[in-house]
Amino acid sequence: MAEHVILFTGPMGAGKTTAIQSLSEIEVVRTEANNSERHVVDKATTTVALDYGEILVGAQEKVRLYGIPGQRRFNFMWAILKRRAKGMILLVNSDAPDPIAELLFYLDEFRELYDRGGVVVGVTRSDVGSGPALTDYSDALERTNPGLVIPVFTVDPRERNQMQNILLTLVINIEMRAAFGSVSGVRSL
Template sequence: MPEHVILFAGPMGAGKTTAIRTLSEIDVVSTEAANTDRLQADKDTTTVALDYGEIAVGLDDKIRLYGVPGQSRFDFMWTILQQRAMGLMLLIHADAPNPVVAVGDQLGAFLDLANRGGLVIGITRSELGPRDVVDRVRTVASALLPERSIPVFAVDARDYEQMRTMLMALISDVEERAEMMRASR
């Protein structure tokens, strides 16, 4: 049975845990701890190892949803989890101090996965950030990965249909990249 692993990454407070809870068909396994970095994100808890959820595909197949911690001090989990992943759902919150810089930082941290797997970017809390944040993020992503056409969405991580649309775009990108790899052999 092939393994289908999707990684959710982004800075603390971007909505990774919420997105996984929205999509998962099982109770999500979370490793939440008290947030001691209120300057980075004003929230009570933060992920310290991973979040895990699943979506059934047919009788015996699953899409495994892994969320990584948003703080770089836990970047060893980024390395471990991206090795098995086939796609990256990068979430950035528009009301971050500089969401465009955050995209560059995150894409740099997950460059191996971004180069070999599927990639989509979701901008959460877009109504709280600059009006042109989606366009600016798209421009930065295109500059960092010029050979890719990267879908960028304004999303609410709590909205099932929006997260499902993002997931379907990612799966389409994964399949397209796999076909390109087969054709190049």
């Protein structure tokens, strides 16, 4: 059975743990602790090491889903988790003070995952406040990273179908880039 590793990245509160819970076909491994930065994101707990789940794509391909802690003080875990990843789903919450800056920070921090496979962006929480339009995210990506092909979607991480769509978009993106030779070290997902 082929196995693949996909990383869920983004700031605290963007919905990484929830997205993995929506997708996983096994009980999700979570490393939650009390959130000591409630002034940043008002939620009771936060991921401090990783989240882990699995999903089968077809009969013979297992996708391992890893979620990073969103707080930058846990970036030592980012380095560990991105080593094996073939692609990344980057979630950003639209109602954050500067979601486009967050998007660009995480893309820069995890750029090797684009080079190694692919990236898809999911904009969360767009229903709770007025944030940038999807075109604003796409324009910022094109302005700062010309030529990168990074799909951007509005997504609710609680909705399994939406998360499956974003995961399949990433898989297709990786496979197309591999077929056209624009991915380093990847044959197919």
